[in-house]
Amino acid sequence: MSGAGFHVHGPHDHELEHATQHAAHEAGGGMINQIAMFTAVIATIGAIFSYMGGATQANAGLYKNNAAIKKTEASNQWNYFQSKSTKQSLAEISRDLTPVQADKDKYQAKIDRYEKEKNEIKLVAEGLEKDSTQWDKQSDEQMHLHHRWAQATTALQVSIALAAIALLTKKKWLEYGMFAMGAVGVAIGAAAVLHI
Template sequence: MNPTEHTPLAEAPFEGKTQEGHASLNQWLAVFTAILACCGAIINYQGSLVFRKALEAKNDAILKKAHATDLWNYYQAVSTKQHIMELAMLIAPQSASEGFKQKLQKYQSQKKELEEKARQLDEASEKANELSEKLTHPHRRLEQALTLVEIAIAVTSVAALTQKRWLLWLAGASAAGSLVLWGMAFWV
């Protein structure tokens, strides 16, 4: 066969195989890197999802707390009006006190309603804060797992350049640590 002629693909030897027919180190590193990249993408997606849920819960807590604060401020305003009515009843003549009594009762009932609603919102805010904290824990673990995946990919790249097999084991240890942290994010 003339050296300028091309051999058909079916006859070309598989590049990357050793003489014994085993896959070369570079092939193993390429497959390992692809697996790591897929795991990293999944971990990143889960981390983003958990973080978004934590932020939503924190925003919900803040909104409910702000609304509760508004109600407590209104409660104080109604309480001030009630005290003014009580003072007016003491100062005003007996004939005018009936109108003051009606307003006084109105303010007392308003205060009860406002207090109940404000307490409910305070409790709901606390629950949303607890949920946010609960979701923050898995997010931290997922960030740590993603960092170990990135380290494993970097070490795998160095292993491909230097052809040092022990670096593949180091990358594998980093990947294993990542898997442990990934699992701990949801089950611990």
């Protein structure tokens, strides 16, 4: 009732106003703000994880390419080694078939030279194979990290989806699920940081 410049509340007016404010705070303000803040933080972390996943995938490809290059260089060295072996074999046959001692000495010098060159080539080829294996190992490690980053990003995306559903349905258990999936995503991201 109101009149002459002042307002008098009826008994039900006060209860209705209190219930309306309490319901707005329960359903909207607290939950909405909490989910909105959580979603913003998780989306930011997810963007970082996504970048890291892309970077590790690119590194894995680069390292695998380096491994292939080193493997090709090693193969070239083994082919060179084989050509020296063939020349050495021909020099040995020539030495054994020639009747002149001076020619035998000349062929023996070539055989000795080819043997020395083969040993040098072999060392280079083995070093290149070792490098190739190391690049392959680094590529595999980067792919493992890429998978960790992808798993972490996926968990964070599921968490954001649960946040949207929690906002629409106002179900508290979905909000708990959102927090749990966010924690799982951050934990997997931590495993990627620690190279686990």
